[in-house]
Amino acid sequence: MNKGRFLMLLVCCQLFLLACDSQPSGKDEIDVKVENLLAQMTLEEKVGQMNQYNGFYDVTGPAPAEGDAKNKYEHIKSGWVGSMLNVRGANEVRKMQSLAVDSSRLGIPMIFGFDVIHGHKTLSPIPLAEAASWDLEAIEKSARIAAIEASAEGINWTFAPMVDISRDARWGRVMEGAGEDTYLGSRIGVARINGFQGDDLSAHNTIAACAKHFAGYGFAEAGMDYNTVDVGTVTLHNVIFPPFKAAIDEADVKTFMNSFNIINGIPATANKFLQRDILKGEWGFDGFVISDWSSGAEMIAHGYAKDLEHVAELATNGGSDMDMESYANIKHLVKLVEAGKVKESTIDEAVKRVLRVKYELGLFDDPFKYCDETREKELIYHADHMAAALDMAKRSIVLLKNENNVLPLAKEQKKIAVIGTLADDKDSPLGNWRMAGEDNTAISVLEGLDAYGVNYKYAEGAELVTGPTAFPVELEINTTDKSGFKEAIALAKQSEVVVMVLGEHGLHSGEGRGRANLGLPGVQQELLEAVYKVNKNIVLVLMNGRPLTITWADEHVPAIVEAWQLGTQTGHAVAQVLFGEYNPAGKLPMTFPRHVGQVPIYYNQYSSGRPGPKTEVFWPHYMDESEKPLYPFGYGLSYTKFDYTDLNINVLEGRKVEVSVVVTNSGDRVGEEVVQLYLHDKVASVVRPVKELKGFEKISLEPSQTYKVVFTLSEKELGFYNGQGEFVVEPGDFGVMVGTSSVEGLTSEFELK
Ligand code: GLC
Numbered sequence: 001m002n003k004g005r006f007l008m009l010l011v012c013c014q015l016f017l018l019a020c021d022s023q024p025s026g027k028d029e030i031d032v033k034v035e036n037l038l039a040q041m042t043l044e045e046k047v048g049q050m051n052q053y054n055g056f057y058d059v060t061g062p063a064p065a066e067g068d069a070k071n072k073y074e075h076i077k078s079g080w081v082g083s084m085l086n087v088r089g090a091n092e093v094r095k096m097q098s099l100a101v102d103s104s105r106l107g108i109p110m111i112f113g114f115d116v117i118h119g120h121k122t123l124s125p126i127p128l129a130e131a132a133s134w135d136l137e138a139i140e141k142s143a144r145i146a147a148i149e150a151s152a153e154g155i156n157w158t159f160a161p162m163v164d165i166s167r168d169a170r171w172g173r174v175m176e177g178a179g180e181d182t183y184l185g186s187r188i189g190v191a192r193i194n195g196f197q198g199d200d201l202s203a204h205n206t207i208a209a210c211a212k213h214f215a216g217y218g219f220a221e222a223g224m225d226y227n228t229v230d231v232g233t234v235t236l237h238n239v240i241f242p243p244f245k246a247a248i249d250e251a252d253v254k255t256f257m258n259s260f261n262i263i264n265g266i267p268a269t270a271n272k273f274l275q276r277d278i279l280k281g282e283w284g285f286d287g288f289v290i291s292d293w294s295s296g297a298e299m300i301a302h303g304y305a306k307d308l309e310h311v312a313e314l315a316t317n318g319g320s321d322m323d324m325e326s327y328a329n330i331k332h333l334v335k336l337v338e339a340g341k342v343k344e345s346t347i348d349e350a351v352k353r354v355l356r357v358k359y360e361l362g363l364f365d366d367p368f369k370y371c372d373e374t375r376e377k378e379l380i381y382h383a384d385h386m387a388a389a390l391d392m393a394k395r396s397i398v399l400l401k402n403e404n405n406v407l408p409l410a411k412e413q414k415k416i417a418v419i420g421t422l423a424d425d426k427d428s429p430l431g432n433w434r435m436a437g438e439d440n441t442a443i444s445v446l447e448g449l450d451a452y453g454v455n456y457k458y459a460e461g462a463e464l465v466t467g468p469t470a471f472p473v474e475l476e477i478n479t480t481d482k483s484g485f486k487e488a489i490a491l492a493k494q495s496e497v498v499v500m501v502l503g504e505h506g507l508h509s510g511e512g513r514g515r516a517n518l519g520l521p522g523v524q525q526e527l528l529e530a531v532y533k534v535n536k537n538i539v540l541v542l543m544n545g546r547p548l549t550i551t552w553a554d555e556h557v558p559a560i561v562e563a564w565q566l567g568t569q570t571g572h573a574v575a576q577v578l579f580g581e582y583n584p585a586g587k588l589p590m591t592f593p594r595h596v597g598q599v600p601i602y603y604n605q606y607s608s609g610r611p612g613p614k615t616e617v618f619w620p621h622y623m624d625e626s627e628k629p630l631y632p633f634g635y636g637l638s639y640t641k642f643d644y645t646d647l648n649i650n651v652l653e654g655r656k657v658e659v660s661v662v663v664t665n666s667g668d669r670v671g672e673e674v675v676q677l678y679l680h681d682k683v684a685s686v687v688r689p690v691k692e693l694k695g696f697e698k699i700s701l702e703p704s705q706t707y708k709v710v711f712t713l714s715e716k717e718l719g720f721y722n723g724q725g726e727f728v729v730e731p732g733d734f735g736v737m738v739g740t741s742s743v744e745g746l747t748s749e750f751e752l753k
Pocket of ligand 1: 085159292293511
């Protein structure tokens with residue numbers, strides 16, 4: 001090529017590059033549109049974007065006296081409502097959206113939020129059960145399907161995932177999270193957000209996700225919902241914050257929800273340290289923050305705000321961008337700006353965050369893109385969704401005990417008894433936070449056994465609850481009526497094996513559903529012991545929303561299966577596991593205590609100065625109960641057996657450490673195993689837990705198959721946050737354990753220079 005042509009080509013390339021620069025990229029283009037729209041908005045219209053109303057149907061919190069339907073309609077038509085929640089169905093969303101888009105001056109579309117927590121209409125297992133699968137691919141797919149069904153019903157924003165870490169099974173909302181561990185909870189939170197948001201938020205079948213509840217909600221004292229939270233900065237930075245930070249760094253989550261509780265004496269909804277210093281400052285979050293249901297107004301009861309006007313001032317200045325059901329912003333923000341108590345620039349920053357998400361969702365291009373009744377009919381309960389829900393359910397089941405290989409049962413087995421009212425319950429398996437799910441739509445355990453072709457006889461044994469069970473009434477647990485025992489005992493007497501389905505009602509966990517006792521509710525324990533007296537060959541199938549103290553069962557019953565609340569496909573999943581069509585591979589995401597007196601109990605504790613056990617009394621223990629858990633974090637059995645050999649550690653340049661182990665399936669059937677890696681930083685500038693999960697890999701092995709698992713640890717896994725919130729990696733000795741649970745594996749150590 002001659003010189004002249006080469007120079008011409010060079011000039012053309014330069015011009016092309018300049019042209020690219022001048023065309024704003026997606027994000028920049030949206031920012032320009034947001035600025036242009038903001039410049040046209042009145043102060044009232046700006047405040048409207050910071051206001052969310054509940055739909056005219058169900059409430060998911062205390063229904064306020066304010067905001068009657070007439071007000072809401074007028075406010076929507078005036079462009080004073082940026083969002084609604086709990087609006088059901090594409091047709092209803094279309095109606096509400098039309099009011100906003102067609103009647104208001106600027107026609108700004110609303111964003112429609114909903115609690116899409118574990119499925120939408122097709123319900124997947126409760127989140128704690130999904131976490132027990134440790135299967136990130138399946139969990140992401142579960143969220144993807146939830147988004148497809150929710151968006152088919154007009155929803156474009158879910159208030160999920162809940163990424164609150166909790167170590168307290170008394171707290172009703174443990175069912176809604178991913179358990180006690182920060183590393184597992186972070187990975188699962190990212191998977192869920194990726195499932196909801198997909199790789200194109202403007203697509204009609206993806207929805208904005210919401211990392212909640214920021215922050216510390218799972219540490220409510222005494223496991224009582226809404227109760228005081230009082231944690232130190234090391235716990236905040238190393239245990240509570242990481243899943244939220246991962247939601248931003250690894251999944252670009254579009255919204256956050258703050259929480260009901262105080263942190264360092266200041267309610268999260270007005271907490272500048274949380275929302276401005278950390279979230280929007282240090283972490284650079286560019287989405288928006290919504291309050292929890294009336295969490296703003298509740299600052300009055302907390303003793304932090306003197307009235308609703310003060311609520312609006314404190315929440316907005318504290319970094320909360322949108323008000324869910326406190327009616328504080330809509331009533332007081334305009335006056336507060338005029339009085340100079342809230343700067344208009346603060347309002348502008350909040351409104352830009354809200355508008356940006358709406359643009360990214362494509363709502364300005366087509367406000368009705370999610371309102372497609374045809375899609376709604378085609379996609380809700382789609383067969384593919386049912387199949388995925390079944391797969392997710394099977395993967396969530398944890399085998400806790402299997403003495404003498406009582407399980408799997410043989411279909412040909414004669415005289416199978418099934419006892420327990422939960423076996424015939426089509427509603428409890430749906431769990432709490434089923435919002436759009438239709439009651440009584442689960443495949444019950446009995447229906448699953450029927451479909452699997454199992455011959456059995458059933459006896460209820462005893463009612464679990466009496467009285468109304470509709471959300472959100474208190475449940476009346478049956479503690480007196482044992483009239484069904486006689487029939488159950490007679491059936492057990494004449495049976496070879498007894499499958500007992502016991503546990504909690506579907507609404508016996510969830511928000512506002514704390515328990516001070518973690519045993520089998522009602523008369524179930526008595527029923528279990530009465531049956532055991534006449535037939536010891538019991539398979540206990542647990543149906544529950546939280547860890548339970550099933551200590552007696554563990555000491556007596558030969559086989560125990562943790563079946564949680566597995567959603568729409570419960571019965572099929574339970575049948576396929578009980579009869580060996582599916583080999584269970586779940587691992588506990590949360591420690592099971594022996595006794596509620598041990599709570600909070602979790603695996604990654606700090607060492608005391610007197611680690612036991614000791615012969616004399618001066619060490620951490622109880623005089624009347626073991627200090628060990630009933631079942632540890634990461635525990636779960638299989639119908640086959642896995643052997644671990646050849647643990648190797650290789651400290652590489654650049655503070656990377658390669659850890660490998662060989663796993664062999666030494667049993668006679670194919671199985672999956674979750675290989676877990678735990679680290680212990682033995683001496684550090686702030687004490688570190690005796691072990692922490694820092695890696696896991698789920699593998700499937702044929703009988704006799706061997707596989708080498710390799711983990712590469714980087715500074716991210718080796719480091720920690722000190723008391724000043726600084727991330728540090730310190731040289732020194734590290735302990736390593738790689739194995740099948742947090743208490744069983746091969747151990748070694750290495751020195752980090
Ligand atoms: C509830 C919950 C929150 C939920 C919101 C809307 O009180 O705390 O998780 O998303 O209100 O239903």
